[in-house]
Amino acid sequence: MSDWADLASTALVGTDRRPYPGDLLAAAAVETARRRAGRRPAESGAGEAAPEEEQEPIGRRAAERLVRIVGGEYERLLPEWLAGAAATGRRMPAHLLPELLERGRWDRSVRAHLGMLAGRRGRWLAARNPAWAYLLDEPTGETWELGGAADRRAHLRRLRRRDPAEARRLLESTWERETPDDRAAFTEMLADGLSMDDEPFLESALDDRRREVRQEAANLLTRLPESRLSRRMAERARACMTVGPAVILVEPPSGCDRAMERDGIRAKPPRGFGERAWWLQQVIARAPLSLWGEPPESLLARRVPEWDGEVKAGWVRAAVLQRDPAWARAMFAWDPIADLLEALGPGEQQELAAGFTRAHDLDSQLIMVLGGVSPSWREPLASAVLHKIVKVAATQPWNLDELVRLAGERIDPGLAPLAESYSPAPSVQQVAALLRFRAEMFKELT
Template sequence: MSEWDDLVSTALVGTDRRPHQGDLLQAAAVEVARRRAGRRAGEAGEQENAPAEERQAVGRRAAERLVRILGGEHERLLPEWLAAAAATGRRAPAYVLPELLERGRRDRSIRGHLGVLAGRRGRWLAGLNPVWGYLLEEPTGQTWELGGAADRRAHLRALRAADPVQARALLESTWERETPDDRAEFVEVLAEGLSIDDEPFLERALDDRRREVRQSAANLLTRLPAARLSRRMAERVRACVTIRREGTGHVIAIEAPTACDKAMERDGVRPKPPRGTGERAWWLQQIIARAPLAVWEHPPARLLAMRIPDWDTEVKAAWVRAAVLQKDPGWARAMFGWDPIADLLDALPPAEQQELAARFVDDHDLDSQLIMVLGGVSCHWHEGLATAVLRKIVKVNTTQPWNLAELVKLAGEHIDPALYEQAEDFSPAEPVQQVAALLRFRADMYKELAP
């Protein structure tokens, strides 16, 4: 039995039944510290010292604020602090690395920033403790030829932003040698600067053995109305849909597919539906979602007013998915009125996202849907949306103050921190002042990280 197992066993049965020499809690604390440090004392043997750092650490005040956040003060701001610090090109101080690496072990979303902030000492620690080994997969700044998977993705992403043609040519030159996992992630990088010139490469990717590669390629081709995949999907929709005049209006008649053949699978239609969804409904939704929206000869607002005797919910859900996949602003606006989900906002420019969200806040009661919509808006919220949210907080505070906690946190975390003075002056209501205090905390955070 290991020393840790012995301590746990003693703690469970009690020291009365299983005596322990010394202070049990103190011994357990020492053992926890040993485990989190990377390896237990006495087992290290010959070990190279940590390499010298190449980057300067963040300033003292910034480091102190990070410690406060890690200690539980506005803990949800940790990703924002990490992103802002990583953007400066500096690193985190050495004494917080064990805690940061442990956080990264539990939270994948912050790992990319830790790859920059951990520095050479962080990678040294990651080499000592297997549970922190994920850090060794994060970008280090190496090149396409010499870097690991994360470095190569970062290199391809930067090259794609600068020269889409050269980036695709580089990927094609090594495609056959890439692992299935890398191929799936490399395809997604091509979303930046996507054009019809990418179609031949993406068409070949539809024949890949890995389902994730095929799905990613199909998603990108769906955004190209002139692509062959889009034309094939349009033909499938035309075979299923008939719009006819009936009385003073129009009816959309649907005959859902009766089978999913190999050609449909190759184009990204998944044959097996999720639990609770019928096969025909599932196939119908996918072909409508992947068909170019121009296949519908009427504008979305008019289509939504038409009667759909069969498959009404499935067709409209597919229109939502199509607007998201194809990032069509006109359809996204229309479908947001039918199903206000945050994913639709991503098809709109940031300023319009905020305008649409502000109107939604004004017209909608405070519930989980409003919280989800706000969570999908690009940061930082500017004055229009900030004012709408603060008005909502003041209004709800007079009727349901117990229901405000999440909205107050969201406002404090997403409103532009430069607006903290406006928030302070907006209302003396306690929840508004809580928002203002959090905005001031974030404003100070950015000042401390400034060059």
């Protein structure tokens, strides 16, 4: 009998180039059935019973709602349901495990909380089905010393929020033994509680073998204006730009040496970028924003005869990397991208997004901006979005699906009465129905 690899390769190149003795399609059908029906003999110990559970299961009504969500009713709420359920410290009922573990094979958004919710039986199942083995890499609540990679990341994240210095010392103590993937993930976690105390460790990480580690270390050092990296980038930026009272003159870098690459400058530009434009944009992005000594509005009002787009794109990236609220506000007015909202608190995010919603037509940019606003949306933003839905429903009802879903998923579910009374328009009532569904969901979980 031909194996699957032979059949597949023959089908790809064609029987003209690789003759097949017999009926290729019939053989493929038989092999497909054999592969689906076949099963390897059980290994020793595979018949052992699942261990007893230690966690209490979630309540019956919460489980019933989960079945509805998985069955297709407001299916996009599944990650939110799982997050809420994981926060309770309970587990999901055993009869729901196979379907959710199967879903986790292709939907990574559900994996983060399955490790906590699947219980001991879920991990027992995952150990016996290679397709579900991903669960064994998700957090279970174990400690730094005993846990897997995901548990150790979760432990470091919690410790970093509570005691940044101790978290860094713990990481330094095991750094040389960590895998490259873990080093990259751990470095990113130092963003919580970042301070100049972390600077020596991050400076040394610029020499790591893994590019992702080096890049993340450079990103974090960019947020520290007094870091050695920031001082080096300030020198490069001064060499590139001369800020006059009315005009900014620009001379991009003529090359990208190893020292620049060590500091996070990528030498090879993306498709469509010139090298010097790419290097200039990155230098500006990593130079401390305090270097310019003036409010961003004043600088944006100046004329840049050459390289204007690259300079301003660099300032946008700098505002994102350095989480500078004043610059984020100013650059959002110039280029309203969702990433800039991360530099602002939830209240100001919603204020900017509400103004943008009122002034902007419904298009993909509006959806992206709203997608970057942290939930739960309060009344001003909720009202602005509902007003936009009513307005668009009168002219382009076919264009509303994503905005309606986003509103129902991000508005505070406690505002369901507001949405219900806002307008009888069917699209607004769809938002209200989804908000009521979420309100009931959280009530059942808590």
